[in-house]
Amino acid sequence: MHKRSRKNFMSVKAKLDRICINEAMLVKDALKQMDREGQKTLLITGPNRLLLGAITDGVIRRWILGDGSLPAPVASAMTANPLSCPLHVQTDEIRKIMLKTHIECIPLIDESGAVKDAFLWYEIFSTEKPAEQFKIPVVIMAGGMGTRLHPFTKILPKPLIPINEKAIIEIIIEKFTRHGCRDFFLSVNYKAAMIRAYFNDIAHDYSIEYVHEEQPLGTAGSLALLSDKLNGSFFVSNCDIIIEADYADILKRHREDKNIITVISSLKHYRIPYGIMQMAEGGRLEGISEKPEYDFFVNTGMYLLEKDALGLLPAGKPFLMTDLINDCLAKKMRVGIYPVSDASWIDVGQWEELQNALTRFGIK
Known part of the structure; x- marks a missing residue:
């Protein structure tokens, strides 16, 4: 076995404290720990850090979609x-294994099976894990007035809100x-000329086609204007969100x-800071939850949509x-969800969330 200095040992201990969890931890709490620690893989260990298993964000996603319970133990x-x-x-051997398997965390165990260290992807490689490539169109809804960000958006359209020296819409693109997408459609209305001018002034290796809404058409209405240009599967994104996820896995x-539509959804946790009372008829208290x-x-x-969904859109109407989505459900068409964690969704559509996003990007 290789020897370690006290300094290295402490760093290894800190790392294992971050990525090792008990088998009794709940699935929802494991997801929170992934968000908190910025890790996509956690190791489940028993007494003396005996390796029992591993859980990734993908495993949790499949667990959720397979009707698994969030309060269930990770075991x-x-x-x-x-x-x-x-x-x-x-x-070098770890590097070869990671490149072959795309596993981002490989534990090192002793003769008893106890975890003594672990290699993480970012420790071995200086770049992100390569993204699987695909080519389908992307529609970005960029025509809104951004009223929740007034007075900022009185001057600048919401898609051009700067984050870390780039406009939010450029980060989305x-x-x-x-992942290999090169064909983008921007649905524009409010301050459309400014958006066009922005992209005319920057170098890019993708194509942009603008769809001008003569009147605001809502979050789906302008898709009807693209019915002759979209075939098969295509992504649709609002212009004020950033999703950190494996887009190829979403498509798969x-x-x-x-699905005719897949909705990318984020798990949100809320804690009511008061005692909640359950009332019965006549003002009788049935119970209280603290x-x-x-x-x-x-x-x-x-x-993520299929072209067939466009047939349900009214032409030229908001x-x-x-x-x-509700119309698709009413017609018994299959609509699915693709869950991502809370930290995987960055929303800049309102002031508080914009400030949070700036903090996450290290700007504040």
Whole structure:
């Protein structure tokens, strides 16, 4: 076994404290720890850090979509006997394994099976894990007035809100180009000329076609103007959100489930800071819950659609994406969700969330 200095030992201990969890931890709490620590993989360990399994954000996603319970212990959802390596393994060997398997965390175990260290992707490689490539169109809804960000948006359209020296819409586009998308449609109305001028002034290796709304058409209405240009699957995104996810996996799940629409949803946790009373008829108190906690999946404003959904849109009339979804459900068409964690969704559509986004990007 290789020797470690006290300094290195402490750093290893700190790392293992971040990525090792007890088998009794709840799935929803494991997801929160992933968000808190910025890790996509956690190791489930027993006494003396005996390796029992591993759980990733993808495993949790499949658990949720398979009707698994968020309050269930991680032992119910984990992958047992995960890939591990002996302590004496060389870094070059770890690099080869990670490139072949795309596993982002490989534990190092001793003869008893106890975790003594772990290699993480970012420790081995200086770049992000390569994104799987695909090419489908992307529609970005950029025509809104951004009233929740007044007075800022009285001057600047919401898609051009700067984050870390780039406009939010450029960051959104880069998330898709990383996966190989090159064809973008921007639905514009409010201060459309400023948006056009922005993209005319920057170098880019993707195509942009503008769809001008003569009147505000809501979050889905302008898609009817693209019915002759969109075929098969395509993404739709609001212009004030950033989704950190594997877009290729979203597309894969969408097609496997044969969804007409997939809604990318974020898990939100709310804690009511008061005692909640249950009232019965006549003002009788049935019970009281002290500071209850709730988990919800909420709509992020990003979707994956099939062209057939466009046939339900009224031509030239305002229409909301939620109305399109409800119409699909009413016609027994399959609508699915793709869950992401709370930290994977950055919303800049209102002042408080914009400030949070700036903080996450290290600007404040």
